[in-house]
Amino acid sequence: MNAVFFICGFIAIVFVLFISIYLIVSGLPAIREIGLVDFLFGTEWASTASEPSFGILPFILTSIYGTCGAIILGVPVGFMTAVFLAKVASPRLAGIVRPAVDLLAGIPSVVYGLIGMMVLVPAVREAFTLPDGASLFCAIIVLAIMILPSIISVSETALKAVPPEYEEASLALGATHIETVFRVSVPAASSGIAAAVVLGIGRAIGEAMAIMMVAGNVANMPGLFKSVRFLTTAVASEMAYASGLQRQALYSIALVLFVFIMIINVILNTVLKKKEA
Amino acid sequence: MEMKPLSGKRRAYDRILRFLLYFCAALTCALLIFVIGYIFIRGLPHITWEFLSTSPSYINDTIGILPNIVNTVYLVLVTLLITLPLGVGAAVYLTEYAKNQRLVSAIEFATETLTGIPSIIFGLVGMLFFCQLLGLQASLLAGSLTLVIVTIPTIIRTTQESLKTVPQSYREGALGLGAGKWHMIRTVVLPSSIDGIVTGCILAIGRIVGESAALLFTAGMGMSLNNFFASPDNFIHSSGASLTVALYVYARERAEFDVAFAIAAILMLLTLIINLAAKLVGKRLRKKQG
Numbered sequence: 363m364n365a366v367f368f369i370c371g372f373i374a375i376v377f378v379l380f381i382s383i384y385l386i387v388s389g390l391p392a393i394r395e396i397g398l399v400d401f402l403f404g405t406e407w408a409s410t411a412s413e414p415s416f417g418i419l420p421f422i423l424t425s426i427y428g429t430c431g432a433i434i435l436g437v438p439v440g441f442m443t444a445v446f447l448a449k450v451a452s453p454r455l456a457g458i459v460r461p462a463v464d465l466l467a468g469i470p471s472v473v474y475g476l477i478g479m480m481v482l483v484p485a486v487r488e489a490f491t492l493p494d495g496a497s498l499f500c501a502i503i504v505l506a507i508m509i510l511p512s513i514i515s516v517s518e519t520a521l522k523a524v525p526p527e528y529e530e531a532s533l534a535l536g537a538t539h540i541e542t543v544f545r546v547s548v549p550a551a552s553s554g555i556a557a558a559v560v561l562g563i564g565r566a567i568g569e570a571m572a573i574m575m576v577a578g579n580v581a582n583m584p585g586l587f588k589s590v591r592f593l594t595t596a597v598a599s600e601m602a603y604a605s606g607l608q609r610q611a612l613y614s615i616a617l618v619l620f621v622f623i624m625i626i627n628v629i630l631n632t633v634l635k636k637k638e639a
Numbered sequence: 640m641e642m643k644p645l646s647g648k649r650r651a652y653d654r655i656l657r658f659l660l661y662f663c664a665a666l667t668c669a670l671l672i673f674v675i676g677y678i679f680i681r682g683l684p685h686i687t688w689e690f691l692s693t694s695p696s697y698i699n700d701t702i703g704i705l706p707n708i709v710n711t712v713y714l715v716l717v718t719l720l721i722t723l724p725l726g727v728g729a730a731v732y733l734t735e736y737a738k739n740q741r742l743v744s745a746i747e748f749a750t751e752t753l754t755g756i757p758s759i760i761f762g763l764v765g766m767l768f769f770c771q772l773l774g775l776q777a778s779l780l781a782g783s784l785t786l787v788i789v790t791i792p793t794i795i796r797t798t799q800e801s802l803k804t805v806p807q808s809y810r811e812g813a814l815g816l817g818a819g820k821w822h823m824i825r826t827v828v829l830p831s832s833i834d835g836i837v838t839g840c841i842l843a844i845g846r847i848v849g850e851s852a853a854l855l856f857t858a859g860m861g862m863s864l865n866n867f868f869a870s871p872d873n874f875i876h877s878s879g880a881s882l883t884v885a886l887y888v889y890a891r892e893r894a895e896f897d898v899a900f901a902i903a904a905i906l907m908l909l910t911l912i913i914n915l916a917a918k919l920v921g922k923r924l925r926k927k928q929g
Contacts, residue, residue, distance in 0.1 A: 568757025
């Protein structure tokens with residue numbers, strides 16, 4: 363029996379190594395053929411042209427801009443909701459809001475995509491009189507909503523772990539409840555809140571399906587109201603019919619995405635570790 | 640001592656921040672209400688018994704989602720069948736067997752890493768390995784195997800949490816009565832942590848039902864009904880779209896928005912049920928922990 367459990371124990375490590383090695387092995391050939399600099403910093407992606415060019419800078423920048431936008435919109439709302447849940451809401455009120463947040467986390471990404479596609483995209487087209495509403499802007503809003511639950515729950519946990527003595531001391535010195543929360547509790551929970559933000563970045567950069575339905579999916583350099591393609595959607599949108607170098611280039615895009623995710627993972631782990639220390 | 644009233648600046652600070660807190664919490668709830676309300680209003684009217692119980696037919700020009708429901712059930716069952724023993728086994732190893740602390744933290748790091756990997760990457764690797772290298776093509780089996788990798792961190796983590804809550808005295812008692820280690824785990828440790836394992840299962844089901852990017856290229860987009868009892872071969876070779884993938888296909892490629900909303904409403908109902916179930920089991924678990 364010991365051997366069986368031993369093998370099971372290693373399964374997570376095996377999976378991670380397997381995925382890493384597989385992505386590296388299948389992602390490198392195209393990068394070698396195209397050239398690392400041309401691949402990462404080329405501004406034109408024309409995979410099906412007669413003289414194809416494979417520059418993924420538009421995708422990288424779109425992913426970065428999209429993620430930043432989602433963080434700028436999502437973090438303040440998520441953070442404030444977390445503070446509300448942890449420090450201000452009565453147990454009854456929190457008992458209503460918290461399940462709502464959990465539910466928001468459980469909604470499948472295609473459902474967010476559908477709503478974005480049917481409500482947000484037409485609304486944006488009307489509001490800004492664009493020929494097509496599917497744009498980076500829509501993607502940012504959908505992403506911001508999708509990362510809310512993780513930001514809220516991680517920040518709330520961190521805020522709740524602040525020792526009550528800190529807050530009592532602040533209250534005893536004459537600070538109001540709100541002053542105590544924002545000047546004592548929040549700084550004390552800052553590493554947990556930072557972890558929440560990093561987690562949100564990871565979620566946003568890895569999301570594919572919802573974005574595919576609202577971002578328009580054209581390989582433009584990013585602009586707020588332009589139809590754009592993310593790293594994730596670049597992989598998904600051409601995979602069905604790609605072949606040859608084009609297909610290998612898609613593996614390379616996945617490898618680039620994976621590198622981003624691993625960097626975020628390492629940051630997350632060091633942020634979390636620091637909290638424990 | 641005389642109480643001095645708050646200065647205007649401090650009072651404004653207090654008021655503004657308090658307003659923002661309530662506003663953001665209300666915004667979060669409003670978003671949820673909007674999403675649920677909109678999906679139900681647009682989707683529920685299109686759910687009929689015929690819609691649920693038939694396959695799409697080009698001849699009659701009707702759309703039914705029975706195949707997608709069946710596919711989703713298959714994906715859930717087969718994935719759990721594989722991921723549950725592996726995940727529980729890994730958790731048992733981590734809490735009961737492993738002595739090397741560095742090894743434990745390496746495994747935990749790997750589990751964390753798996754949680755953070757986006758589904759689209761799982762889908763790509765699943766397609767490369769299961770569909771191309773192992774020759775499964777786009778099939779439900781390939782989809783299930785990919786989902787095993789997706790769900791295993793959830794099972795490991797929840798099982799591990801609940802194994803940790805089993806009192807040490809239970810283990811000592813069982814060992815003291817002469818039980819072997821495996822016997823002790825089987826008869827004492829695992830039964831006392833069943834709630835956590837069930838929670839893990841529910842969360843994994845939620846993940847499977849909501850998953851789409853990992854399935855698009857592994858389980859494929861097949862819309863016809865596969866009878867798996869007639870021939871297990873179907874399971875290995877025929878592609879099948881889950882509810883989420885079907886939603887995507889109908890919304891993006893066929894512009895059948897009523898169908899898409901109806902599927903979305905079903906997915907929302909499933910999400911509600913799964914959330915409720917997880918909450919109930921979680922409550923029981925917490926009660927036991929005291």
